[in-house]
Amino acid sequence: MPWDLNDYPSSFKNFDPLLKKKAIDIANALISEGYPDDRAIPIAISQSKKWLDEATDSEKAAFKKAPAPKKSDRHGDKKINQDLLDNDVLVYHKNERWYVETKNAEKPSDSFDTKEEAVKRAKEIAENKESKVITYKKGESPAR
Incomplete structure (x- = not known):
């Protein structure tokens, strides 16, 4: 099930707004590839925290200005096996x-x-x- 900034997994609840936005974006991409929710959520948490640690200030600023993730966003048609x-x-x-x-x-x-x-x-x-x-x-x- 895809998420947005108003409806997201409870494990994202206390995240910094930028981390939450990135986690939702990653989770939605994983869901679109066919990952089940219970696998997509922990991967999204791990990868979004890594991104936040490694991203430059300009990358963070650009992502902050980017549109918020929507449930209807398309992330490609690639499906995992x-x-x-x-x-x-x-x-x-x-x-x-x-x-x-x-x-x-x-x-x-x-x-x-x-x-x-x-x-x-x-x-x-x-x-x-x-x-x-x-x-x-x-x-x-x-x-x-």
Whole structure:
């Protein structure tokens, strides 16, 4: 169920107005991708707090001036594969790149020059999904 600044999850109630706006925006995007409410809310909280910590003052000011999220906002037609929601996140090396991929996904979600970058991204994804990261050594790869 999408939300707006007048109707939002009770867990957003005591948030700073800017944090609440960002959390609603993220949660609505996740809902539009097919995440169930009980998964979208904690991910939105985590990601909005991270955004608030890392955003520049100008990014915060621009977002503050942006229109408030509406229940009717469209966030694209991309849908997640519900079967992959709980799967672990893999990090492996192939063709001189480090890849991040959800186990059993059709393709990697990201690729990086270094293992450290890939592991960092995999940990972010796994934390949101409440799954774990499985890291392979150079030369090893996940069974296909």
